[in-house]
Amino acid sequence: xxxxxxxxxxxxxxxxxxxxxxxxxxxxxxxxxxxxxxxxxxxxxxxxxxxxxxxxxxxxxxxxxxxxxxxxxxxxxxxxxxxxxxxxxxxxxxxxxxxxxxxxxxxxxxxxxxxxxxxxxxxxxxxxxxxxxxxxxxxxxxxxxxxxxxxxxxxxxxxxxxxxxxxxxxxxxxxxxxxxxxxxxxxxxxxxxxxxxxxxxxxxxxxxxxxxxxxxxxxxxxxxxxxxxxxxxxxxxxxxxxxxxxxxxxxxxxxxxxxxxxxxxxxxxxxxxxxxxxxxxxxxxxxxxxxxxxxxxxxxxxxxxxxxxxxxxxxxxxxxxxxxxxxxxxxxxxxxxx
Amino acid sequence: xxxxxxxxxxxxxxxxxxxxxxxxxxxxxxxxxxxxxxxxxxxxxxxxxxxxxxxxxxxxxxxxxxxxxxxxxxxxxxxxxxxxxxxxxxxxxxxxxxxxxxxxxxxxxxxxxxxxxxxxxxxxxxxxxxxxxxxxxxxxxxxxxxxxxxxxxxxxxxxxxxxxxxxxxxxxxxxxxxxxxxxxxxxxxxxxxxxxxxxxxxxxxxxxxxxxxxxxxxxxxxxxxxxxxxxxxxxxxxxxxxxxxxxxxxxxxxxxxxxxxxxxxxxxxxxxxxxxxxxxxxxxxxxxxxxxxxxxxxxxxxxxxxxxxxxxxxxxxxxxxxxxxxxxxxxxxxxxxxxxxxxxxxxxxxxxxxxxxxxxxxxxxxxxxxxxxxxxxxxxxxxxxxxxxxxxxxxxxxxxxxxxxxxxxxxxxxxxxxxxxxxxxxxxxxxxxxxxxxxxxxxxxxxxxxxxxxxxxxxxxxxxxxxxxxxxxxxxxxxxxxxxxxxxxxxxxxxxxxxxxxxxxxxxxxxxxxxxxxx
Numbered sequence: 116x117x118x119x120x121x122x123x124x125x126x127x128x129x130x131x132x133x134x135x136x137x138x139x140x141x142x143x144x145x146x147x148x149x150x151x152x153x154x155x156x157x158x159x160x161x162x163x164x165x166x167x168x169x170x171x172x173x174x175x176x177x178x179x180x181x182x183x184x185x186x187x188x189x190x191x192x193x194x195x196x197x198x199x200x201x202x203x204x205x206x207x208x209x210x211x212x213x214x215x216x217x218x219x220x221x222x223x224x225x226x227x228x229x230x231x232x233x234x235x236x237x238x239x240x241x242x243x244x245x246x247x248x249x250x251x252x253x254x255x256x257x258x259x260x261x262x263x264x265x266x267x268x269x270x271x272x273x274x275x276x277x278x279x280x281x282x283x284x285x286x287x288x289x290x291x292x293x294x295x296x297x298x299x300x301x302x303x304x305x306x307x308x309x310x311x312x313x314x315x316x317x318x319x320x321x322x323x324x325x326x327x328x329x330x331x332x333x334x335x336x337x338x339x340x341x342x343x344x345x346x347x348x349x350x351x352x353x354x355x356x357x358x359x360x361x362x363x364x365x366x367x368x369x370x371x372x373x374x375x376x377x378x379x380x381x382x383x384x385x386x387x388x389x390x391x392x393x394x395x396x397x398x399x400x401x402x403x404x405x406x407x408x409x410x411x412x413x414x415x416x417x418x419x420x421x422x423x424x425x426x427x428x429x430x431x432x433x434x435x436x437x438x439x440x441x442x443x444x445x446x447x448x449x450x451x452x453x
Numbered sequence: 454x455x456x457x458x459x460x461x462x463x464x465x466x467x468x469x470x471x472x473x474x475x476x477x478x479x480x481x482x483x484x485x486x487x488x489x490x491x492x493x494x495x496x497x498x499x500x501x502x503x504x505x506x507x508x509x510x511x512x513x514x515x516x517x518x519x520x521x522x523x524x525x526x527x528x529x530x531x532x533x534x535x536x537x538x539x540x541x542x543x544x545x546x547x548x549x550x551x552x553x554x555x556x557x558x559x560x561x562x563x564x565x566x567x568x569x570x571x572x573x574x575x576x577x578x579x580x581x582x583x584x585x586x587x588x589x590x591x592x593x594x595x596x597x598x599x600x601x602x603x604x605x606x607x608x609x610x611x612x613x614x615x616x617x618x619x620x621x622x623x624x625x626x627x628x629x630x631x632x633x634x635x636x637x638x639x640x641x642x643x644x645x646x647x648x649x650x651x652x653x654x655x656x657x658x659x660x661x662x663x664x665x666x667x668x669x670x671x672x673x674x675x676x677x678x679x680x681x682x683x684x685x686x687x688x689x690x691x692x693x694x695x696x697x698x699x700x701x702x703x704x705x706x707x708x709x710x711x712x713x714x715x716x717x718x719x720x721x722x723x724x725x726x727x728x729x730x731x732x733x734x735x736x737x738x739x740x741x742x743x744x745x746x747x748x749x750x751x752x753x754x755x756x757x758x759x760x761x762x763x764x765x766x767x768x769x770x771x772x773x774x775x776x777x778x779x780x781x782x783x784x785x786x787x788x789x790x791x792x793x794x795x796x797x798x799x800x801x802x803x804x805x806x807x808x809x810x811x812x813x814x815x816x817x818x819x820x821x822x823x824x825x826x827x828x829x830x831x832x833x834x835x836x837x838x839x840x841x842x843x844x845x846x847x848x849x850x851x852x853x854x855x856x857x858x859x860x861x862x863x864x865x866x867x868x869x870x871x872x873x874x875x876x877x878x879x880x881x882x883x884x885x886x887x888x889x890x891x892x893x894x895x896x897x898x899x900x901x902x903x904x905x906x907x908x909x910x911x912x913x914x915x916x917x918x919x920x921x922x923x924x925x926x927x928x929x930x931x932x933x934x935x936x937x938x939x940x941x942x943x944x945x946x947x948x949x950x951x952x953x954x955x956x957x958x959x960x961x962x963x964x965x966x967x968x969x970x971x972x
Contacts, residue, residue: 199754200752237892238751238880239887239889280809284816323476326816327812327816328816328819329817330824330830336564337478341474343475379823381568381569381570383821383823
């Protein structure tokens with residue numbers, strides 16, 4: 116997870132919800148998938164680790180984001196199917212997120228979600244709990260403006276780790292995958308008048324995880340409670356309108372797992388499955404002048420293509436508030452406009 | 454300053470990202486087999502199915518002075534000249550022991566095939582077909598009863614084949630090439646036993662035949678493992694080609710005897726569906742006639758129960774009369790009784806109040822879809838202990854034979870009870886009960902995990918007395934895991950353990966009378 120960029124306000128977007136979507140493991144996998152998807156959608160909100168917005172120095176933007184996500188069909192390997200023993204798998208997530216301006220071009224972000232999963236079919240019990248804490252540093256390394264044109268380059272680094280002792284090996288209903296992840300992201304932001312385009316590429320390195328059993332079958336038997344989690348990459352493209360009060364953007368996101376195995380026919384999913392997905396959606400961010408300090412988010416996205424994940428549709432909404440800790444008013448350093 | 458902090462931050466990320474470790478499968482680190490006691494007299498032990506150790510003959514080997522033998526020794530020397538990396542890996546792997554490695558291979562095949570077929574578009578389910586194993590649904594569906602029977606046949610046949618091989622070793626007294634020719638290196642600990650016929654090869658011979666029957670879609674994989682094993686033995690300096698040929702031939706002959714039994718043990722009719730007719734509905738009608746709530750499948754769409762006539766399969770340790778009179782547990786609490794209500798409420802409690810520790814227990818013992826099943830788990834537990842004991846191949850085989858015959862017979866007795874009583878699952882009678890693991894598609898009473906574990910812990914505790922208490926604790930935890938998982942009542946678990954213990958006692962009786970002088 117951890118793909119969040121904070122523009123002015125926001126936080127580190129939970130990332131792992133997306134990967135948790137292995138369907139094969141029946142209910143457990145479905146649950147996890149849903150959770151992942153939900154988390155992903157949350158993270159893709161504004162002023163997160165994946166947008167080009169920056170908080171001013173000494174400003175803290177913090178808030179809550181709620182996401183609901185569900186799917187009734189999923190990809191077993193590359194085969195799309197439904198599973199009546201899972202029915203519709205849904206994930207609800209409430210995440211606390213924040214973004215602090217260390218300097219005008221350096222922000223620190225955090226995010227931590229609470230997640231609940233459930234399936235409408237079958238007998239499997241849903242899970243709930245606090246998932247992973249993610250921390251990010253966002254550095255706007257280059258910033259160039261000329262007239263109504265703007266270009267920036269960002270470097271971001273993130274780290275996430277489980278914030279509770281939740282169960283990973285219960286896909287699709289587990290709330291996360293438990294790996295400790297390191298994120299390295301490069302991002303560029305271009306703007307002309309009110310139109311912008313932001314593109315980022317991320318490498319996600321995932322640690323091994325520990326599961327509750329001492330042997331498992333991938334494409335062969337492994338006698339260990341350790342599971343090697345293949346690394347992932349993420350490409351994210353967002354473009355649209357960016358005004359002073361309102362940002363409306365279309366987002367497309369591709370998550371690729373660099374290894375792992377497919378869920379076999381009618382099998383359960385497993386944390387180290389090859390989980391890929393392409394999502395598309397839109398997001399609105401509104402910072403009304405009349406309500407000084409408040410920012411509102413709404414977003415929706417859908418998985419349009421995937422492998423070993425649920426075909427989920429997610430909706431998010433959030434509210435954030437900016438606190439200024441500097442003694443004097445600082446100059447507005449928002450990257451986005453002008 | 455800013456750039457310094459950033460440098461430190463990204464530097465820490467790079468350090469963290471370099472901390473990925475490979476996952477090593479622990480079975481690959483088992484040491485080479487170097488038996489403390491070679492069990493040279495094992496040719497006198499009592500086999501399971503063979504009428505005598507000489508039921509199948511082994512021809513006399515060529516003398517070590519013959520040109521034929523010298524050519525075979527030279528073949529070993531040429532193999533040993535330059536070992537490739539993969540050849541060294543083969544030695545390390547197969548050096549840990551033939552019974553162990555083939556048991557692991559079988560566990561892997563079970564895990565690969567332990568998946569129920571998906572429904573057809575009309576809501577029915579296709580039945581895997583042994584004569585067309587690669588067509589979906591692939592054959593077999595290696596569910597727990599199927600797996601228990603597979604482990605038992607392979608293990609018992611390995612034991613008989615080894616008894617015969619140990620007999621002929623003493624008859625022919627031909628030593629291995631490293632003892633005959635000092636130019637042959639001992640790349641694995643050399644056995645003090647005569648090498649003709651090879652114990653490794655007799656295990657391969659018997660196992661390949663049985664696995665080809667039980668997992669007919671995996672014959673290429675099975676053959677490749679057999680070829681690896683043969684190569685490892687030639688590389689090791691412990692065997693020449695004729696040791697291996699004689700062993701494989703003897704193993705194949707012994708396998709024939711077990712295959713003949715398997716074809717007539719009634720497992721073929723266990724599905725209970727003939728020409729589309731659901732014969733098993735007689736169990737439902739019987740439960741209803743007794744005034745009980747009958748089990749109903751909670752799969753969607755409803756799936757016929759798993760192997761309803763597995764209880765009629767011919768057991769290894771007792772006959773069907775003994776099973777009904779001495780082993781079948783008493784009736785469970787009536788579904789209209791206070792006791793049943795109380796036990797259902799207890800399940801609801803565990804469903805609604807999971808703790809992280811109970812989750813651990815549930816998932817540690819779940820052994821569900823895509824795993825080697827509970828019998829496979831007990832094979833893994835046994836193997837991990839026996840590796841530490843430096844047992845000979847034949848003693849390995851003896852332990853695995855008694856363990857797996859116990860668990861196959863536990864499956865038979867458990868399935869007999871499940872379908873005789875046809876008791877509903879807790880989540881069937883109370884829809885508030887959500888399960889913490891997959892809900893098995895067959896009646897509740899008695900718990901399969903408990904029966905398997907009771908039988909396994911009892912026989913293993915006899916074979917390895919110093920671990921008896923630990924095995925018993927494991928069995929109790931495995932049994933309770935099904936209550937914690939909200940898929941079984943307490944009665945299912947307790948009666949399952951008791952029934953399993955009884956079956957383990959039958960195995961102990963047999964073990965004490967086999968002339969091995971071992972527990």
